[in-house]
Amino acid sequence: MTRALTQDDLLDVVEREGTRAAAAAEGADHDRPVPGCPGLTVGETARHLGSVYRMVVTWLRTGERPTSWSRQPRDGEPVEDYLRDGLRALLGELAAHPPDTPCASWHPYDRTYGFWRRRMAHESTVHRTDIEAALGRDLTPIAEEVALDGVDEVMHLWFTHRLAERGVVGTRHATVAVRSAHRAWLATMDPTGTVSADAAETAPADAVITGDPTEMYLWLWGRRAVYDRSVRQSGDFDAIAQFWALLRLATK
Numbered sequence: 001m002t003r004a005l006t007q008d009d010l011l012d013v014v015e016r017e018g019t020r021a022a023a024a025a026e027g028a029d030h031d032r033p034v035p036g037c038p039g040l041t042v043g044e045t046a047r048h049l050g051s052v053y054r055m056v057v058t059w060l061r062t063g064e065r066p067t068s069w070s071r072q073p074r075d076g077e078p079v080e081d082y083l084r085d086g087l088r089a090l091l092g093e094l095a096a097h098p099p100d101t102p103c104a105s106w107h108p109y110d111r112t113y114g115f116w117r118r119r120m121a122h123e124s125t126v127h128r129t130d131i132e133a134a135l136g137r138d139l140t141p142i143a144e145e146v147a148l149d150g151v152d153e154v155m156h157l158w159f160t161h162r163l164a165e166r167g168v169v170g171t172r173h174a175t176v177a178v179r180s181a182h183r184a185w186l187a188t189m190d191p192t193g194t195v196s197a198d199a200a201e202t203a204p205a206d207a208v209i210t211g212d213p214t215e216m217y218l219w220l221w222g223r224r225a226v227y228d229r230s231v232r233q234s235g236d237f238d239a240i241a242q243f244w245a246l247l248r249l250a251t252k
Contacts, residue, residue, distance in 0.1 A: 002145045002181055002213075007099040010117040013146055014094070017124035018087040020140060021049055022080040024131045030079065032134045036223055042134045046079045047072065049127045053086030056116055057093050063104045090120060107161060119157075122150045126221050133223070139214075147213030148181055154220040155185040155196040158250040163194045168249050170194060174239035177205035180216040187243055194246060207235035207243075222248055 005013075030043025040048075051071045058066040073082035097103070099114030107115050125142060132139050142150075155178060163169070170189030178185045179201055186199035211219065211231035218224050219231045226244040227233065233240055 002148055005145055005149045007114055007117055009145075010114075010121045010149075011091070011094055013121035014117065014124055015087070015091055017121070017128045018049065018053070018083065018090075021046060021124060021128040021131055022083045022087070024128065024135065024137070025083070026078070026080040028131075028135055034130045034134045036225070037130060040130065042131050043079050045127050045130050045134070046083045049124065050079070050083035050086035052123060053083075053090040053120070056120060057086075057089050059105075060093050060103050060113070060116065065104070065106070094120070106165070107157065108165075109161075118149070118153060121146070122153055125150065126218075126223070129218065129223065142214045142217065144181065144213045147217040148183060150217045151178065151180055151213065151220060152183070152185070154217075154247070154251070155187065159187055159194055159196045159247060162250045163246060166249070168194070168246065170242055170246065172242070174207070174236065174242055175205040176239050176243045177203055177208045178216065178220075179208065179210040180213050189242060189246060205235065207233065207237065207239040209233050209240065220247060221251060 025042055025046040028042050030041060032042045034040040034042070034045060050073070051069070054069045055066055058069045073079050094113060094117055097113045099112060099117055101113045102111055103113050103116070105111045105115045125146060129139050169191050171191065173190040176187045177199060178187065184199045184201045184203060185196050186203050186205060187196045188194070209216070209231050215224065215230040219228060224230050226241065
């Protein structure tokens with residue numbers, strides 16, 4: 001059975017994946033488009049990641065959602081250096097506080113430094129894969145425990161809390177089971193809201209999606225097409241289409 005990630009593991013993932021993203025962007029064609037993400041390029045992805053790191057540091061230090069922070073490299077500053085400098089600041093801030101230390105966040109039930117360790121681990125991982133995919137490289141493998149934790153984050157944080165925060169609901173009642181490795185989740189959507197819960201692998205649902213952890217992780221984040229064969233789908237395909245559309249609104 002895959003072990004659960006610790007808070008130290010998550011901090012290591014932030015450092016490892018942020019460093020890989022910068023290294024991949026260095027010396028590359030920054031105008032190369034990211035597959036499946038219209039408007040996103042290698043350079044814009046690196047800039048975005050460096051900007052997000054700075055935004056989180058500002059949020060943590062001020063206790064309030066920031067309205068302004070450094071969003072662009074200085075004149076003449078390579079974007080990968082901008083990314084690395086933001087990463088160093090973020091790692092320093094996260095490492096300086098135990099993960100259970102209270103802080104501001106956008107999660108209604110997790111306002112701790114641990115929330116940001118996990119969130120930035122997956123922000124870094126997804127965008128590292130974006131840069132590698134844009135450059136036509138084989139993706140550096142994502143550890144199974146990281147991918148499974150990322151699937152869990154999408155299901156519980158984005159599909160449930162992010163959609164509720166934005167007031168987005170389903171158009172009709174449907175359930176979709178998501179199964180990967182030894183874990184399973186059940187997504188429920190209807191005109192009153194969306195919710196996801198851990199489930200038994202045999203839990204009944206209108207539709208079922210299965211796949212290995214990495215492919216499921218990338219599919220949930222929209223880095224694979226809705227009916228991509230990297231994940232197996234069965235049952236009510238309209239339910240899957242609704243689930244997919246809601247995820248795109250949650251994670252954009």
